[in-house]
Amino acid sequence: MSERSEPERLAGVVGGWLEESGIDHDGPLTLTRVGVGQSNLTYTVADATGRADRRWVLRRPPLGQLLASAHDVAREARIMTALQDSEVPVPRVFGVRTVDDVPMVLMEFVDGLVLDRREVVDAVPEAIRRAVGLAIARALALVHTVDLEKTGLIDLASHKPYAERQLKRWTTQWQHSKTRESADLETLTARLAAAVPEQRELTLVHGDFHLRNVIVRPEDGSVASVLDWELCTLGDPLADLGTLLAYWPEPGEPGAGLLSFSTLPGFPRRDEMAAAYLDASGRDGSALAFWHALGLWKIAIIAEGVLRRIQDEPRNRAAAYAPTTDQIDSLIAKALRTLR
Template sequence: MSSAGIVAVDAEAVCRWFATLGVDFAEPLRFDRIGLGQSNLTYLVRDQDGRRWVLRRPPLGRLLASAHDVAREARILAALEGTAVPTPRVLGLTDDPAVTDVPLLLMEFVDGQVVDRMPVAQSLTPERRRAIGTSLPRTLAKIHAVDLDATGLTGLAGHKPYAQRQLKRWSGQWEKSRTRELPALEDLTRRLVAAVPEQREVALVHGDFHLRNVITSHDSGEVTAVLDWELSTLGDPLADMGSLLAYWPAKGENTSGDFGATALEGFPTREELVAAYLAASGRDLTALGFWHAMGLWKVAIIAEGVMRRAMDEPRNKAASGAPTAERIDALVAKAHEVADRAGI
């Protein structure tokens, strides 16, 4: 076994678990931490013959209730098999104490390109960047078109108005994970609470949809797998577009930390993303300004939580490091600007 950093799984126990799943493998298994995910920990698992799988587990240290539920993620992925939504296939899920002290999720390895670092984004042609960028809102439209009854996902979450649920949940997360006073965020929360739009439909919502959370085809740039479903729920589909816009900085904006890929030549503008989603979904996008501001608010709170977890338990820190207070402040400032423009 080898790893990039500390591997928080028992290799021998996982081997025994593989055998019970009927997975064809040749020992020994090798585990390498992959991705820049700052929440659930993800490992590339390889065997002696070069076969590959992906293993997910919750982060180390103190966890917020329900925030890192890999069993729930497994349920959603299994339900989406056979739909138009591209996802990796679930191979196994266990919380057996003989194998692990936390739930483990095993998935198929989907080959492709993950644009999660600036050198990767810079290596792409402008044409490939555009193909990847325009595929994202089309993929979101597929997620939002999922038949909840047919997939058995109707009971995934409550059907009460999503914005209020999100505002309550993430305000609570902020209180539990904040590292400092931030009056600008408190003010933004008040603005959002006062401006909640009417919810017109309930759809499957990914909850954290952005460039780093998809695998794209080496040939066409199309999305071949959507990853990281741990925040998925039922709600207003415009929330996902708001999050995508929040994670899509334009040239000169400083909300993205060290990952400003979407400002590179070729990637579509936020306006072009919106147009592509409208063309694919036909939805009324009147309330999108609210959801863009709320997306930035939510990203800021998530980033604060990541910063807090990295302070509490340094082993949770991914290769890219943790977010900074400066970046979180920039996200909140941008959210106020978007809210102003939307008349909130």
């Protein structure tokens, strides 16, 4: 199958979907792969009119062999649907369909900026970059205010201690997706297991909250939508803050491009991000070093899985970048330093 054939095939699927759903559109449809995400594949859908109100988004799992429980777009759609009436901004979900045994989600197109490419970030003034960073931290605090009973998400995941669950899950992911052995990764895993803090809360946890997984408004940097709920679960809210900090390198640190563009002028520092979240949520951040290190550990394992999927199926590679083993090793080393 050629590189173009998958979007062309999906265009026919989406056309029938829109027709049966009674959603106005004029064919033919055009699907374009968007984002630098290396997990679920995301496409913008545009009809022949080119009108802004006739755009949609299609999400589907990666191509090729997948790990069990990973890339569950139907579960992701359930979460976003449950959050429609909450304070957390999410796209409207139009439906979920299974095509050739592959689940696909059709959702609203939310206008705004996704700061996942250097040329996009370069066009954002420094004052807006700062506003974006602080708005993201405050939006994360909103995620942790979601009423689990009211939204029906109380049964989304286990209520057992979150750190232990994460260590078990991602150690298994590493074993199944690694491309090589890493003594440093094994050392880091053992040290994290020995340093688990007591869990005092159970909230919704996004699981992958960072700069590239939000849509922001270019005029003021506010958050228009929170995306990519694939790793969402129930657990300790500080885990999400640790992940956000792990994805937020500062000038002089490795990770620009792989993690985010937070090293560029204007973006707030990690301590400012943490302070904005803690002020908005009223939480204590004394265990934050553990969660920051755990976030780096998890990102390293996710990146290793991306490498494995690209090796197994080159069409899963996003156009903008692919992680390298050197970048992954630098994340592991940084996590070890953070934990110490």
